[in-house]
Amino acid sequence: MNRSTILLIALLIILAVITYFLLPSEKEREASYKLPTISLKVDSASVIKIEIKQPSSSIVMENVGGTWMITLPHPSSAEPVAVANFLNSLSKFKVGSLISSNPEKQRLFQVDSAGTLLHITDRSGKIVSMIVGKMGPSFSEIYFRLPDSKDVYLGEGIDSWTINKNVKDWRDKSIVHIPAESMKEITITAGSKMYRFNNDSSGWRLGDKSVETSEMNPLLNTLSNLRADDFVDTVAEIKSKPITIDLKSMENISLSLYPTFPDSTHYFVKSSRSQQTYVVNKWTVQQLFKPIGKPLPVSAPVQQVAETPKKEPVISPKKEPEVQPITVTTPTKKPITKEPVSETNKLEEGKKQIPTSSQPAKPSQAETKKPVVEPKQTTPAIKTTPPSAEPTKTKAEPTKQAIEDEGELTVHTVAKGETMTTIAKKYNVTTEQILKWNLLKTIAVKPGQELYIYVRK
Numbered sequence: 001m002n003r004s005t006i007l008l009i010a011l012l013i014i015l016a017v018i019t020y021f022l023l024p025s026e027k028e029r030e031a032s033y034k035l036p037t038i039s040l041k042v043d044s045a046s047v048i049k050i051e052i053k054q055p056s057s058s059i060v061m062e063n064v065g066g067t068w069m070i071t072l073p074h075p076s077s078a079e080p081v082a083v084a085n086f087l088n089s090l091s092k093f094k095v096g097s098l099i100s101s102n103p104e105k106q107r108l109f110q111v112d113s114a115g116t117l118l119h120i121t122d123r124s125g126k127i128v129s130m131i132v133g134k135m136g137p138s139f140s141e142i143y144f145r146l147p148d149s150k151d152v153y154l155g156e157g158i159d160s161w162t163i164n165k166n167v168k169d170w171r172d173k174s175i176v177h178i179p180a181e182s183m184k185e186i187t188i189t190a191g192s193k194m195y196r197f198n199n200d201s202s203g204w205r206l207g208d209k210s211v212e213t214s215e216m217n218p219l220l221n222t223l224s225n226l227r228a229d230d231f232v233d234t235v236a237e238i239k240s241k242p243i244t245i246d247l248k249s250m251e252n253i254s255l256s257l258y259p260t261f262p263d264s265t266h267y268f269v270k271s272s273r274s275q276q277t278y279v280v281n282k283w284t285v286q287q288l289f290k291p292i293g294k295p296l297p298v299s300a301p302v303q304q305v306a307e308t309p310k311k312e313p314v315i316s317p318k319k320e321p322e323v324q325p326i327t328v329t330t331p332t333k334k335p336i337t338k339e340p341v342s343e344t345n346k347l348e349e350g351k352k353q354i355p356t357s358s359q360p361a362k363p364s365q366a367e368t369k370k371p372v373v374e375p376k377q378t379t380p381a382i383k384t385t386p387p388s389a390e391p392t393k394t395k396a397e398p399t400k401q402a403i404e405d406e407g408e409l410t411v412h413t414v415a416k417g418e419t420m421t422t423i424a425k426k427y428n429v430t431t432e433q434i435l436k437w438n439l440l441k442t443i444a445v446k447p448g449q450e451l452y453i454y455v456r457k
Contacts, residue, residue, distance in 0.1 A: 042087065042090045042091050042093075042120055042122070042128065043091065043122070044084070044087035044088065044090075044091055046122040046123050046124075047063065047087060047120060047121070047122055048062060048063045048121055048122065048123055049061070049062050049063070049119075049120075049121035050062075050083075050086070050118075050119075050120060050121075051117075051118070051119035051120075051121075052116060052117075052118055052163060053116065053117040053118075053119075054116050054117075054164065055113065055114055057073070057166075057167055058072065058073070059072060059073065059167050059170055060072040061078050061083065061170065068080065068083045070167075070170060070171060073167060074167070074171075074231075074233050076171050076172065076231075076276060077171070077172035078170055078171065078172060079169070079170055079171060079172045079173065080172070082165065082169065082170055083170075085162055086162050086163070089157060089158040089159070089162050090120065090158060092157035092158070093155055093156070093157040093158050094155065094156045094157050095153055095155055096141070096153060096154035096155055096156050097153065097154055098151055098152075098153055099143060099152045099153060099154055100151070100152045101150055101151050101152075102150075103150045105152070106145070106150070106152060109133045109134060109143035109152050110133035110134040110143070111131050111132070111133035111143055111144060111145045111152055115131040115132055115133045116131065116132045116133075116163055116164055117129070117130075117131055117147070118130050118131070118132055118163065129146070129147050130144050130145070130146060130147070131144060131145050131146070131147055132144050132160065132163055132164075133145075133152075133160075134160060135159065135160045136154050136155075136156075137154075139159050140156060140157060140158070140159055141154055141155065141156050141159075142154075142155050142158060142159065142160050143155075168230060168231055171231060173227045173228045173229075173278075174225075174226075174227055174228075175226040175227060175228055175255070175269060175271055175274075175278055175280075176223060176224070176225070176226040176247070176253060176255070176271070177224070177225055177226075178223075178224055178247070178249050178250065178251075178253075179224060180220040180221065180223075180224040182249045182250050183199060183220065183223070183224075183247060183248070183249045184198070184199050184248045184249060185197065185198050185199065185246075185247075185248040186219065186223070186245065186246070186247055186248075187244075187245070187246040188243070188244070188245050188288070188289070188292070189243065189244045189245075189246075190243045191241070195291075195292055197211065197216070197219075197291065204216045204291075206291065211291055215290065215291045215293075216291050218287040218288075218290035218291070219287065219288050219289075219290055219291050221287075222284060222287040222288055223245070223247065223288065226255075226269075226280070226284070227280075228269070228278035228279060228280055229266070229279050229280055229281055229284075230278075230279040230439075231276065231277070231278060231279065232268060232277040232278070232279055233277075238258050238268065240258065242256040242257055242258045242270075243256075243257040243258075243259075243285075244256050244257070245257070245288065252272075253271065253272055253273060254271070254272040255269060255270070255271055255272075256269070256270045257269055257280075257285060258270075264282060265281065265282050265436065265437050265439075265452070266279050266280065266281055266282060266439065267279070267280050267281075267282065267285050281452060282409070282452070283409055283411070283452060286409070408454065408455050408456075409452060409453075409454055409455075410427065410452075410453045410454070410455050411450055411451070411452060411453075412427070412450070412451045412452075412453050413448065413449070413450055413451075414445045414446065414447055414448060414449040414450075414451065415447060416447045418445065418447075419443070419445065420434060420435075420443035420444070420445055421443070423445070423451065423453075427453050427455050428455075428456070429453060429454075429455075431443055433454075434451060434453060437451075437452050437453065437454060438451055438452055
C-alpha cells in the first residue's frame with residue numbers, strides 16, 4: 001500500500017468523523033413542523049346554519065325543518081343546488097401547506113379585512129370559522145386563515161366562486177317547477193283576448209283546433225321550469241291589467257306578468273304560490289306565447305305598468321290644450337307670411353287657399369298670439385307651421401322606441417376578443433341599447449356571456 005493511498009484513507013476517516021459530529025441525531029432529524037389540527041370536515045346533514053360575511057354584504061342561511069332558508073338580508077327560500085354544492089365542497093376541504101406567517105402579507109392573499117368570513121354551525125352548537133381569500137394556484141384551491149391566527153394556509157377542495165356569490169345567487173330562482181306531462185289546462189289572458197289550451201287523450205287543443213306538440217313545447221318547457229333572472233323586494237303598486245297565465249296541474253297556479261315601462265325588455269312576475277315579485281326577461285315570456293303564433297301584446301299594458309299612472313296625467317292634459325290653440329292660430333300666420341313674399345312664393349300661394357270663413361271668429365285670439373309668435377320668426381314662415389306637428393312627434397317617440405325593441409330577438413354569445421363596441425357595430429345597434437336590453441351597468445363582457453339583442457327587421 002503506497003503512501004498516497006494511506007493518506008486518502010486517512011482523509012476519508014477524518015471526514016466521516018466530522019460528518020458524524022456535525023449532523024444532528026436521528027431524533028433531531030425528525031420534522032418539528034406539523035400542520036395545525038384544523039377540523040373542517042363537515043357532515044352536510046349536521047349543518048344547521050351558514051354565515052357568509054363579505055366587506056360589501058352578508059348573508060345568513062338556516063336549515064328550517066329540512067329546508068334551507070335565507071334569514072338575512074331578505075327572508076326567502078335558498079337555492080337548494082347552491083347550498084348543496086357548498087356543503088359538498090366543504091366536506092371535502094383539506095388543509096394544505098403553510099404559505100406565510102407574516103401579517104403584512106395577508107393583504108396579498110386577500111385574507112385580511114377584504115376576505116370573506118365564514119361561520120359554520122352544526123347541531124351540537126360547534127362553530128367552525130375561517131377567513132377565505134383569493135383563489136389558489138388551481139381553481140379548486142383557496143388561501144385561508146383562522147380568525148385568531150396570522151398563519152396563511154393553502155386549502156384544497158373548495159373554490160372561491162362557491163362561497164363568494166351575490167345574495168341573489170343564493171336565493172331560489174324557481175317560480176314554477178312542474179312536470180310538463182302533468183299539465184291539463186293552460187289559460188293565457190292578454191287584454192281582451194283569452195287563449196285556453198286543453199290536454200286530452202288526443203293531445204293539446206286550442207278550442208276546437210288541434211295544436212302540434214312542436215308548437216306547444218316552448219310553452220310547456222318554459223312553464224315547467226320557469227326561473228327568475230332577478231328579484232324585486234320593494235316595488236311600487238302595479239295598477240295596470242297584467243297578462244295572466246292560469247295553470248291546472250297537480251296544483252293550480254296563477255301567474256301575473258307585468259311589462260316594465262317603457263321598453264318591456266323585462267317583466268315583473270307574481271305567483272299565487274308566493275308573495276315574492278320576480279323579474280324575467282322578454283325572451284322567456286315570448287316562449288310562453290309561441291303556440292298562439294302572434295307577437296306579444298305589449299302595446300297597451302307596457303305604458304300602464306308600475307309608475308306610468310303618474311306620468312299619464314301630466315302628459316295628457318298639457319299636450320291637448322297646446323295642440324288646439326296652435327291649430328286655431330293658423331289663419332293669423334297670414335299677415336306674417338306677407339313679409340317674406342320674395343322667399344317662398346309657393347308657400348304664400350298655398351296659404352292664400354285657406355278658407356276665409358273661419359277668419360272672422362279668430363281675430364281676437366290671433367291678436368293675443370302675435371307677440372308670442374313674432375319673436376320666433378327669425379326665419380320665414382316655415383317655422384310657423386311645425387308647432388302643430390310638434391305634439392305629434394312627442395306622441396310618436398314612444399312608438400318608435402317600442403318598434404326598436406320589438407325587432408327580431410337574437411341571443412349573441414360573446415366570443416374571445418369581442419367587445420361591447422364590436423358587437424354593437426356587428427348588429428348596427430348602440431352600446432347603450434345593449435346595456436338597456438340586458439340590464440348591465442358596464443360595457444365589460446367576457447367570452448361565453450350571452451347578450452340579448454333586438455335586430456331591426
